[in-house]
Amino acid sequence: MPELKKISDHQQLYTEIGNTPFTCIRCGACCKEIEPGSNLVWVSPAEVRRIMTSTSLAFDEIAEPYPDTIHEGDRQYTLGWAIRREGDRCRFLVEGRCSIYESRPWICRTYPFMINNGKLAISPCNGISTGDSDSIEPQAINQLIDDLQKRVYAEQAEEDRIAKVLATVDIPSGKVVVVDGEGMRII
Helix, strand or coil: CCCCCCCCCHHHHHHHHHCCCECCCCCCHHHECCCCCCCCCEECHHHHHHHHHHHCCCHHHHEEECCCCEEECCEEEECCEEECEECCEECCEECCEECCHHHCCHHHHHCCEEEECCEEEECCCCCECCCCCCCCCHHHHHHHHHHHHHHHHHHHHHHHHHHHHHHHCCCCCCCEEEEECCEEEEC
């Protein structure tokens, strides 16, 4: 694996995360659609394959085309995949728990935290303000920073692969296609 690009100062992230009063209350709200698109989880083909291995499900049983489409004349395409949803919830939310917890995507591993333009961002979450400023254990903070770093790297790598694919494919007219880091798939 190539060396990871540093996302931010480790100590600064440690302090920001450590000062965030957060405790996961296992409400599952992040896996349910509270407002339009709130439970939309972008996934790379590699993440889908990891879930395929742990579940024995087929690719299209796990992922659906990411719903934001790009229209260029009579060409229509989207850049990647989203975890399949059933009604208002993630298809892997079973009895209030994640049924693929060990193979869950990066977005789920780091939620409600993410790195946006090199800085820590915190998504709305029912677990924010439920703990005190010491609610996240030091080891968990370091693991979260490591996961955030790996997430940034994985997302950057997939974006680079998508750009390379876009430079080499001709999006067909009149078809809806998904372009991901592995190629183009007609839907």
